[in-house]
Amino acid sequence: MPSVMLRHNDKGELLFYVAKKDLEEVISSVETDTSDTWGGTVELSDGSKYYVDPISPRPDFPVTLRFKRG
Template sequence: MKVMIRKNAAGELTAYVPKKDLEEPITDCQKPELWGGVVTLANGWRLELPEMPSDTRLPITVEARRLEG
């Protein structure tokens, strides 16, 4: 699914899923860097993000995979 990753006005990372019209803060990252790991959103969704360079500029739209459980 397409997911836009960006920083909000408070400097927090957020994920926006256009297909669901859902925007949630990213509350947990599996890896120290954002890319190539699993992140958890405030609503409990877990998304697997693609590998990207650590200096990737935000905002960016990526193809993420939603994990069950």
């Protein structure tokens, strides 16, 4: 379960960054993305998927979370 930093870039896109793998990709979709809850299956722009248990209330970004490979 890698620790992942989530932050917005200059374009307002949400970035997914794993330091140990030097992986940085734009998040293309999130299973649950409402004002109350955020999380579930996250798909990156390269097609890979990760999972985080839904978080309520929605976190403020930047934030570091533990994800599972999906």
